[in-house]
Each structure stands twice: as structure tokens, then as C-alpha cells.
Amino acid sequence: xxxxxxPVDVAIVGVGLTGTIIAKELAEAGLKVVGLERGRWRDTDxxxxxxxxxxxxxxxxxHELMQDLSRETITFRNNAAETALPMRxxxxxxxxxxxxxxxxxxxxxxxxxxxxxxxxxxxxxARYGKGQLAEDCTSQDWGVTYDELERHFDxxxxxxxxxxxxxxxxxxxxxxxxxxxxxxSREYPNPPLKTSYAGALFTQAAEKxxxxxxxxxxxxxxxxxxxxxxxxxxxxxxxxxxxxxGCEMGxxxxxxxxxxxxxxxxxNFELRTHANxxxxxxxxxxxxxxxxxxxxxxxxxxEQPAEMVLLCSYVLNNVRLMxxxxxxxxxxxxxxxxxxxxxxxxxTPSSVTLFFEDRVFxxxxxxxxxxxxxxxxxxxNFDHSGLGFIGGGFFQAATSGSRPIEVRPVPRGTPxxxxxxxxxxxxxxxxxxxxxxxxxxxxxxxxxxDLDPTYRDxxxxxxxxxxxxxxxxEHKMSLWLTDKAAQIAKAIGPSKMNVAPRTEKYxxxxxxxxxxxxxxxxxxxxxxxxxxxxxxxxxxxxxxxxGASAFPQNGGYNPTGTVGALAYWTLDAIRSRYLKRPGPxxx
Amino acid sequence: xxxxxGRRWFLKSVTALGGAASLPAxxxxxxxxxxxxxxxxxxxxxxxxxxxVAFVEAAVARLIPADELGPGAKEAGVATxxxxxLFGGWGTMAKxxxxxxxxxxxxxxxxxxxxxxxxxxxxxxxxxxxxxxxQYGSSFSALTAAQQDEVxxxxxxxxxxxxxxxxxxFFNMLLANTLEGFFADPIYGGNRDKVGWKLVGFPxxxxxxxxxxxxxxxPYNAMPVSIQDIxxxxxxxxxxxxxxxxxxxRKD
Numbered sequence: 001x002x003x004x005x006x007p008v009d010v011a012i013v014g015v016g017l018t019g020t021i022i023a024k025e026l027a028e029a030g031l032k033v034v035g036l037e038r039g040r041w042r043d044t045d046x047x048x049x050x051x052x053x054x055x056x057x058x059x060x061x062x063h064e065l066m067q068d069l070s071r072e073t074i075t076f077r078n079n080a081a082e083t084a085l086p087m088r089x090x091x092x093x094x095x096x097x098x099x100x101x102x103x104x105x106x107x108x109x110x111x112x113x114x115x116x117x118x119x120x121x122x123x124x125x126a127r128y129g130k131g132q133l134a135e136d137c138t139s140q141d142w143g144v145t146y147d148e149l150e151r152h153f154d155x156x157x158x159x160x161x162x163x164x165x166x167x168x169x170x171x172x173x174x175x176x177x178x179x180x181x182x183x184x185s186r187e188y189p190n191p192p193l194k195t196s197y198a199g200a201l202f203t204q205a206a207e208k209x210x211x212x213x214x215x216x217x218x219x220x221x222x223x224x225x226x227x228x229x230x231x232x233x234x235x236x237x238x239x240x241x242x243x244x245x246g247c248e249m250g251x252x253x254x255x256x257x258x259x260x261x262x263x264x265x266x267x268n269f270e271l272r273t274h275a276n277x278x279x280x281x282x283x284x285x286x287x288x289x290x291x292x293x294x295x296x297x298x299x300x301x302x303e304q305p306a307e308m309v310l311l312c313s314y315v316l317n318n319v320r321l322m323x324x325x326x327x328x329x330x331x332x333x334x335x336x337x338x339x340x341x342x343x344x345x346x347x348t349p350s351s352v353t354l355f356f357e358d359r360v361f362x363x364x365x366x367x368x369x370x371x372x373x374x375x376x377x378x379x380x381n382f383d384h385s386g387l388g389f390i391g392g393g394f395f396q397a398a399t400s401g402s403r404p405i406e407v408r409p410v411p412r413g414t415p416x417x418x419x420x421x422x423x424x425x426x427x428x429x430x431x432x433x434x435x436x437x438x439x440x441x442x443x444x445x446x447x448x449x450d451l452d453p454t455y456r457d458x459x460x461x462x463x464x465x466x467x468x469x470x471x472x473x474e475h476k477m478s479l480w481l482t483d484k485a486a487q488i489a490k491a492i493g494p495s496k497m498n499v500a501p502r503t504e505k506y507x508x509x510x511x512x513x514x515x516x517x518x519x520x521x522x523x524x525x526x527x528x529x530x531x532x533x534x535x536x537x538x539x540x541x542x543x544x545x546x547g548a549s550a551f552p553q554n555g556g557y558n559p560t561g562t563v564g565a566l567a568y569w570t571l572d573a574i575r576s577r578y579l580k581r582p583g584p585x586x587x
Numbered sequence: 588x589x590x591x592x593g594r595r596w597f598l599k600s601v602t603a604l605g606g607a608a609s610l611p612a613x614x615x616x617x618x619x620x621x622x623x624x625x626x627x628x629x630x631x632x633x634x635x636x637x638x639x640v641a642f643v644e645a646a647v648a649r650l651i652p653a654d655e656l657g658p659g660a661k662e663a664g665v666a667t668x669x670x671x672x673l674f675g676g677w678g679t680m681a682k683x684x685x686x687x688x689x690x691x692x693x694x695x696x697x698x699x700x701x702x703x704x705x706x707x708x709x710x711x712x713x714x715x716x717x718x719x720x721x722q723y724g725s726s727f728s729a730l731t732a733a734q735q736d737e738v739x740x741x742x743x744x745x746x747x748x749x750x751x752x753x754x755x756x757f758f759n760m761l762l763a764n765t766l767e768g769f770f771a772d773p774i775y776g777g778n779r780d781k782v783g784w785k786l787v788g789f790p791x792x793x794x795x796x797x798x799x800x801x802x803x804x805x806p807y808n809a810m811p812v813s814i815q816d817i818x819x820x821x822x823x824x825x826x827x828x829x830x831x832x833x834x835x836x837r838k839d
Contacts, residue, residue: 049828050792050817050824050827050828050829051792051814051817051818051824051828051830052814054772054791054792054793054814055771055772055774055814056770056771056772057767057771057772057775061767061771062676062677062682063682068682069682069683069684070680070681070682070683070684070685073684076695076696077693077696078693078695082693083690083692085690085692085696085699086684086686087684087697088680088683088684088685088697088698088699089682089683089684089697089698091697194797194800194801195801196800196801196803197803197804200803235797236797237795237796237797237827237829238795238796238797238799238800239793239794239795239796239829240793240796241793248827248828249827359804360788360804360805360806360807361804362799362800362805362806362807364789364790364793365793365796365799365800365807366800402789403770403789404770404783404784404787404789405766405767405770405771408766408770408787416743416762417649417650417651417739417743417762417765418649418650418652418736419652419654419656421651422651422652422654422656422659422786423656425786425787426656426786426787429787429788429789430787430788430789454688455684455686456686505695506695507694507695507697508695508696508697509694509695509697
């Protein structure tokens with residue numbers, strides 16, 4: 001029998017990027033908040049201390065900061081005709097585990113999705129007509145606009161101290177920034193990082209071709225900065241151990257550096273680590289959450305009664321908890337009805353690697369999100385007439401850290417082993433750099449999340465099943481974008497190039513990006529979205545589901561900036577409206 | 588150590604940042620690892636049997652051979668690295684999902700073997716040695732280099748079929764572990780004398796690069812620093828624990 005605990009006002013499931021912000025704000029507003037985190041406590045000291053944190057095998061190869069799949073994983077198949085099998089080791093994406101979640105090991109890139117992204121379907125129909133969208137494409141509008149989110153983007157960027165350069169200040173185009181971004185109310189809180197050699201060459205070539213390169217906005221901080229919560233994030237030293245690592249300098253924005261120092265002092269907040277939530281408990285009518293059930297590190301089961309439940313864990317776990325708890329109708333792809341699990345999407349990354357004979361790039365001197373970007377080919381920033389696809393992605397000359405276990409490019413055609421390989425890796429490890437393309441991914445009827453009929457987690461509960469493949473839209477887009485990037489690469493003048501568009505069947509094996517999206521999507525219509533525009537469950541209004549699980553499809557950017565904005569957006573609705581009058585905020 | 592002397596490295600300077608004035612007192616024109624003195628590479632094994640060690644050493648010596656560019660995977664201690672990895676959590680799939688059923692699945696679905704890496708090596712090595720004995724009359728480690736390459740090419744691509752484990756699966760694991768062992772920090776038993784890092788010009792544990800990161804196109808030939816070097820105080824560190832890299836000029 002589970003032990004029943006003293007009721008609280010708010011139970012937060014997952015103490016990562018969104019959970020820490022929401023916990024801090026609601027605790028400060030006077031609510032009794034419990035944060036339930038299935039992993040352990042982690043902090044800059046001692047967990048990310050030198051020299052042990054500069055260990056590529058441990059952090060990248062053996063996934064030190066990432067989800068322990070022995071207890072819980074997902075199953076995967078490309079389409080519903082196949083039998084899904086468990087993801088036995090991490091590959092394509094790397095969710096976090098422990099306090100801070102994936103925002104401990106994230107790469108730092110902090111984007112605002114384009115105004116177009118939030119209105120993908122209606123703007124596509126308006127500009128191109130119905131023929132531009134694939135028949136089975138279920139991409140839709142978000143129910144929220146860029147303008148509504150602007151001040152929340154702003155607040156998140158100032159919380160995390162993002163380094164960048166504005167390109168559009170209240171409608172005025174500013175040289176040196178991204179001219180395609182939505183209007184922002186003010187400049188970034190911190191200036192851009194320094195420019196690497198790769199970034200400088202890319203900038204030169206791109207400008208010559210008429211593009212408008214600008215520094216990639218990132219949570220690796222260009223200078224020490226104290227945010228509104230009184231937390232100080234330090235200046236980055238370009239050590240190059242950033243994405244997949246914790247930061248020994250406390251110079252990468254994260255829950256640890258930006259929020260936890262304040263949150264852990266909140267009297268109304270209690271953190272429980274090793275608390276693995278297995279379901280949200282509902283009342284008999286299944287219209288109201290009465291709390292959550294979790295299992296602790298000794299296997300004991302607890303019921304934590306709560307007035308509100310906020311699902312703030314990773315995309316995949318948010319959706320799984322909804323399915324396990326019976327919150328909202330599961331998606332049925334055959335009938336195209338139901339909402340939970342619908343519109344799972346991902347990313348369509350591709351790249352061009354440039355090889356040189358006589359130039360060294362020192363790409364190991366780097367920071368997460370260090371790079372120069374162009375955005376000409378993102379969203380609907382270019383005319384898609386006749387191209388046969390929608391969406392795009394940003395191109396970046398990336399200097400995010402080259403370490404030789406994971407990053408050791410050799411020209412195509414080089415053998416995988418032996419003396420010839422050895423010569424190539426010795427020559428090109430320091431004489432190459434990539435232009436990466438963060439391609440978008442639309443949503444489709446056949447791409448969805450549900451519960452696996454066969455495989456179970458350590459508690460005997462069904463695993464989440466992912467059915468996913470990219471479609472013709474993504475393949476055409478990737479070919480087209482990667483060709484554009486190759487033209488820039490060619491202008492830079494490498495001796496060789498690997499041009500690698502993404503056109504093959506999606507595979508869960510090689511790392512691509514931890515940018516899973518959807519499954520508990522937001523929208524204006526309860527028939528086609530699991531949560532309303534405030535991320536509140538349509539079915540159980542005292543449950544909010546926060547994160548990239550709310551994205552109806554994925555844009556051509558890293559998701560974190562938009563996730564942060566959604567957290568503040570939700571919070572604003574909870575504080576200003578829900579707490580005064582609990583109940584549905586939309587519909 | 589003779590293998591690694593294909594190139595000579597000379598002390599040039601200490602990185603400009605953070606008290607660069609206080610140069611350590613190096614032995615000029617010395618091999619970097621000479622500073623380690625008498626550190627003896629481990630020859631003890633936790634999981635692999637002696638015939639298995641012989642196989643792994645012979646195989647990794649072909650995957651990353653010693654040649655005019657310097658030592659290969661065998662000299663780097665990759666067999667020791669693989670043995671320790673197999674003995675530890677990775678070799679027993681401590682953080683991997685291990686419940687059945689175990690259909691083979693599609694390539695897109697990834698690792699679906701019911702075998703742990705420990706078992707993959709045990710079965711794989713046994714069967715490859717049996718194949719070699721049948722085909723060439725002796726086990727893999729006793730073959731000529733050309734014969735060994737022929738066998739490895741047969742595994743890589745699946746031309747040589749194995750019974751207990753797919754040959755490509757075994758080969759991919761062996762190759763991935765060889766690369767890891769060649770490039771991982773030496774604390775794991777491979778990358779001895781940081782030969783992998785020296786080959787490609789990777790400095791290992793990072794220094795503060797703020798002053799260097801925008802020196803475009805300027806080579807940064809640092810004597811690589813390992814975690815062990817810092818713990819042993821062979822490398823000097825700044826107040827945050829970043830090593831002060833010693834820069835070298837290269838005389839080929």
C-alpha cells in the first residue's frame with residue numbers, strides 16, 4: 001500500500017529547465033510546491049569539477065548525465081507495420097536524468113521560433129494553397145502567436161543571460177543580427193561570443209553571396225552576468241567541453257547556474273530526488289487530478305496529494321505519464337482521432353563538412369552554440385513555390401567542441417580503419433569544420449506516440465512506443481537546404497567536402513539531436529490538441545503539461561528558447577488567472 | 588616507447604593566460620612522456636582470457652596500425668582499455684535496457700542483441716579463431732598481417748558469417764571500442780602516453796582558451812594533458828583547475 005503524504009498545492013514532475021522556473025515562481029507566490037525528480041541532485045561543485053569533467057568517454061561515450069535505460073526506455077519502429085523494439089542504448093537523442101534534466105548537458109543554442117512557425121498551417125495555406133502540404137501532414141497552428149510570447153522569450157533570455165545580437169528591435173532591422181527574427185523588445189542581455197576561424201570564413205563567404213550572417217545566440221555566456229533571481233552565471237572560457245557535459249565554470253546557463261541557487265532557498269519549495277512518478281492520480285470522474293504516485297530509491301510507493309499537477313519532465317515522459325494516467329484520449333492514427341501522442345515530430349539535421357590541406361581551425365577551442373548563422377533558408381523566409389516542401393532550417397558554421405572520440409571527420413571514401421584512415425584522421429582532425437543545418441520536421445498522421453504492448457519498465461509499466469519516419473517533405477527540404485549550404489562551403493574553398501543531406505529512413509542509432517517534440521500538443525481545438533494554448537490539459541484542467549511536448553511540429557531551430565518562453569507563458573496564465581479562479585482557461 | 592619517437596616535440600611556451608610567466612622546468616627536447624618517468628603500463632586483465640587478449644591485441648594492431656605516423660592501438664594499450672570496459676558497467680549493459688523478447692529488428696532499430704558486450708567478445712573471438720584455424724591453420728593472432736586484414740575485412744561487411752553473433756555487429760563493436768580506447772583519457776587504460784591525442788593534435792583536458800580562440804588559423808601545438816597528469820601534478824593548473832598548456836614547436 002502506498003503511503004499517503006500531506007497534501008501540497010503543487011506537485012511538479014521533473015525538476016529541469018521548466019520545472020525549476022515554475023517551482024520558483026509558484027513557491028514565491030505562496031504556494032506549497034513539491035518538486036519530484038527521478039534522478040539525483042547534481043551541482044557545479046562537486047559534480048562538474050575539474051579535471052574529471054573533461055572526460056569524453058564518460059560524458060559522451062557512456063552518457064554520464066543521461067537517462068538510465070536499464071530502468072526505462074522507449075520502443076521504436078519506423079511505421080505501424082513494423083514491431084517496435086526497445087531502444088537498448090542511447091543513440092539518436094539523449095534525454096537527461098537528474099536535477100536540471102537535459103538542460104545540464106544541453107548545447108546552449110537559444111532560439112525564438114519565427115512568427116511563421118506558430119502559424120505554420122494557416123500561413124502555408126494562405127501563401128501557397130492546399131497543394132503545398134502533404135495529404136497526411138498534420139502540422140497546425142499553435143494557438144499562440146509570436147507576439148503573445150515575445151515578452152516571455154525576453155524574460156527567459158534575460159534569466160539565462162543569453163549571448164547574442166538582436167536583428168530586429170521593435171521592427172527596426174539592426175545590422176549584425178538576424179534580420180528574419182520576430183521583433184524583439186530589447187537587445188540580448190549579453191554580447192555574442194567571440195568568433196572562431198570557421199565562423200569568420202563562413203561569414204566572409206556568406207556576406208559575399210548576399211546573406212546576412214550573425215552570431216548564434218547561446219547560453220554559453222560571453223561575460224559574467226547576474227540575473228533577476230540573483231544568480232550569477234560566469235564567463236565562458238571556450239574549453240570546448242560543453243554539449244553533453246556539465247560546466248566546471250558555471251558559465252553555461254542551466255537550472256544549476258540560473259535558477260536553483262534561488263529556488264533551493266524558497267521556504268515553500270521542497271525537492272525530492274530519486275522520486276520516480278509512475279502516474280497522475282485522478283478522481284473517479286477522471287476530470288480532476290488529486291495528486292501523483294511515485295516510487296522512491298528504496299522501492300517504497302507514495303501518494304502525494306496536490307491541488308495542481310505540472311508535468312515538466314522531458315517530452316517523451318510527459319506524454320507517457322498522460323497515457324499511463326488516462327489524461328485525455330489517446331491518439332488513434334487509423335481514425336485520426338484522439339489527442340495524446342499525436343503529432344510527434346523531431347528534427348531533420350544535415351551537414352556539409354569542409355576539409356582543408358593547409359589551414360588549422362582549433363575546433364577544440366569552442367563553446368556550446370558558438371558559431372555564425374544564416375537564417376535566409378528557415379521557416380518561410382524564402383519562397384517555397386514549386387519546391388514541393390515547406391519549412392527550412394538555419395545554417396551554422398559550428399564551433400561547438402571537437403573531441404576525437406565523437407568528432408573526427410574524414411573525407412568520404414576514406415576506409416574506416418587501417419593506415420589510410422589513420423593518415424586521414426591525423427591530417428583532418430584539425431583541418432576541418434562543419435556547416436550544420438537544423439532542418440525542421442513536420443507532423444504526420446502516421447508519426448505518433450502510444451504505449452507499447454510488449455515491453456515494460458523496471459516497475460512493470462508499459463514503455464512509450466515511438467512510430468516515426470521523416471517524409472518526402474523533409475527529404476526534399478534537406479536536399480535543397482544542404483545544396484544551398486554546399487554552395488557557401490564551396491565559396492570558402494575547401495579541398496574536399498562531405499555533403500550529407502538527410503534522405504534515408506530515420507534510424508535511432510547515430511546521434512542526431514535531442515529535439516523530440518509533440519505528443520501533448522497545444523492548440524485551439526480540443527479535438528486536435530491535448531492541451532490548450534496555456535498548456536493546460538483540456539481533459540483534466542488542473543494538469544499542465546509544459547515543454548516541447550506542446551510543439552505541434554518542429555521548426556528549423558533548437559527548441560530550448562521556445563520551451564523557456566512557453567514556461568513563462570504558462571506561468572503567467574497560472575498566476576494571473578488560474579490561481580484566482582481554478583478551471584479551464586480556454587475553450 | 589621507441590615507437591612514438593617518429594616526431595620530436597620541443598618546448599616553446601606556456602599558454603599566455605593566467606600566470607604564464609612561471610614556466611615549469613621542463614627537460615628541453617625531451618619526449619613529453621619522459622616526465623612520467625617509470626610509469627609501467629598495466630599488463631593485467633580483469634575479464635579477457637590470455638587467448639582473447641592475444642586476439643584483441645592483434646586485431647586492434649591492424650585497425651589502427653603502428654606506422655610512420657606513430658604508435659597504433661596495440662601500443663596505446665587498447666586491449667587493456669577494452670578489458671576494463673568489458674569488466675565494468677558498460678560490458679554488462681548496466682545502463683542499457685535488457686528485457687526481451689529479442690527479435691533481430693531492422694538496422695534502424697539499433698542494438699537488439701540479447702548478449703552483453705562481454706558475451707559478444709567471448710563468442711566473437713572464439714568463433715573468429717575457429718574460422719582462422721579452419722581457414723589458415725592457426726588462430727588469428729598467429730596469422731600474417733595480410734591474412735589478418737583479410738579476416739577483418741570479411742567480418743566488416745559480413746562475408747565471414749559467425750553463428751553466435753552477427754559478424755558485422757561484433758566487428759562494429761570492436762572497431763568502436765578500439766577508437767574509444769585510442770582517444771579516451773589514459774585513465775581508462777588506453778591512449779597510453781596520449782599517443783592518440785598526439786596523432787591528431789588534440790590537447791586533452793582543456794586550458795582556458797579565451798585568448799586563443801580568435802587567433803584564426805594559428806596552430807596550437809600543446810603537449811596534451813590527461814586527467815592523470817593533473818592529479819599527479821605533472822601539469823600545472825590555474826585557480827579553476829584548468830591546466831596551463833605547454834606549447835611546442837614541431838620538427839618533422
